[in-house]
Amino acid sequence: MSEFDKSVSEKIDLLKRQLLKLMPEPTVLKVAACKLTMAHLQHPTSPRCSIYTPLALLILQGKKHSVLGSEEMEYGAGQYMVTNLDIPSTCHVSEASPEKPYLALYVELDSGIIADLLREMLLPKLTGGIHRAMAVAKVETPLLDAFLRLAELAEKAEEEQKIMAPLVLREIHYRLLTGAAGDYIATLNTVGSKDNQILKAVEWIKNNFAEKINVDDLAERFGMTASTFYRNFMKVTTLSPIQYQKQIRLNEAQRLMLAKSFDAQKAAYAVGYESATQFSAEYKRRFGLPPARDIKRLTA
Template identity: 40%
Template sequence: MNEKNAEYLSLSTKLAVLAELVSSLARAEGDHVTNVPGLSLHRRNQPSEPLHCIYTLSVALTIQGGKQVLIGDVVHELGPGKSMITTLDLPVVSHVVEARRHQPYLGILFQLDIAQILAVNTELDLSRPHKGDTFQSVSIEQADAQLCDAFIRLLQLPMQPEMQPHLAPLIQKEIVIRLLTGPHGLHLRHLVSEGSPSEHISRAVTWLKQNFVHSFSMDELANRAHMSASTFRQHFRAMTGTSPLQYQKQLRLQEARELMLNQQMDASRASAMVGYESASQFSREYSRLFGAPPQKDIRRLRHNS
């Protein structure tokens, strides 16, 4: 058996172990937040409808089944063993495309901490990305057996509550080390590389996320990123797949949807809360993004939950 075949068999074995662990911890269909900080498990027994959501700084691992993630106008396919790093808060359209009751879609999502990434990057004294290196806000790679091993040990912690507080931080740091030194590493190092365009865009995205209810000019955002308006717009679109104004609009509409769904808020009040002055404009843009007017969309979401 050659080295490549041995590596494939090793990864297949690790994925089988992960599938068993996730199935035992997430017995019902849905999204399951574990008591391990930052770790959630995801199970679908059948293909799902496309869902608009925000992906934050995280690593996702598809264990079984398959899903598609649409970012901008690019469709990303995620099958078993595919890992995806998201380095910015990105509006995406995600849906499970391969799942059956007896072989459900199974996935892991682990939230990353930028302070820890910076600390580990400094501790390891990793090389700075070159100016000519291409940076992407989303990185998709085949996971290796070592990364799967770390996730296996992290998923075993809920069954070892007395050990969890001591071991979880060590395993979480190991995951960050493996991501920084593996195929995803370039994109994570770009994120924490001081003074790089990606670091400036990341700061602008963070400001936008905190202030999306307010109006702003392109020049104001560009100044925050220490770029000209045209350069800022170009880098922003390259990293997020959309324009700054479109990004703000999607943040507003996502937040309004959450307010109506989880806080029983009506559309008029929700639209005002997220910065819309015109209820009719809100309804038009909401329908364009989610495929139905606010009231109808919320009824559909509650019926499917």
């Protein structure tokens, strides 16, 4: 083991100890003031569809499996996953046991901080290639140090969190931008890049999910020909704009049924479906069960 890897593995051990100190029992712990969520799980979980919001997730022990469209990724101890798009994904914890629990933590990414840092940074020329909506990289010491400080902050008094968390979070964003996934984050956030145009298109669809999509109009709005737009959108999200919208609609419908007790028909219309039957069929295809039964299962 090189000196470098030793330092990484020692720091991962420190972080594991800190997480187990904060969560001696299996649980998911959110520390809002630190924009930090930590997980300690002792069994694999079932695949679950959800929309990833922009985040950086670091795995300390165990493994996680994500499906993004047609792509599958598995990442484990010492790796982190970054996504900087609101992207539908099916994922689950694939390796966890009482002897060797899944231990992981993630922070929400803040596009304001990223824009700020990009203005201050002398970036190497971006590769210009279009990127997938997720990136996986091996963690390095500076990022680990910052994650460790944030996890230590999680047990501190409110005032210390309020003052220190913005500093540590800004450092985490900077370490992400200078790390192996930095090019991915920078390109997505660089105004004028194709990735950034797609990021904006994704945001637009997400915020207007109930509207009818016309690819020609969207392409024009984001300054591309319809075919370039379609191709780039597919590259980033692995989905067509219509498929992306459908997943956003179905997730939103599920949320409305769970959080606001909408019935299936009301949810279907609320997210832009014109036919409750079509909604039920597509819902079942995505979540495995028809709406009512799925909600029953989730609230059981």
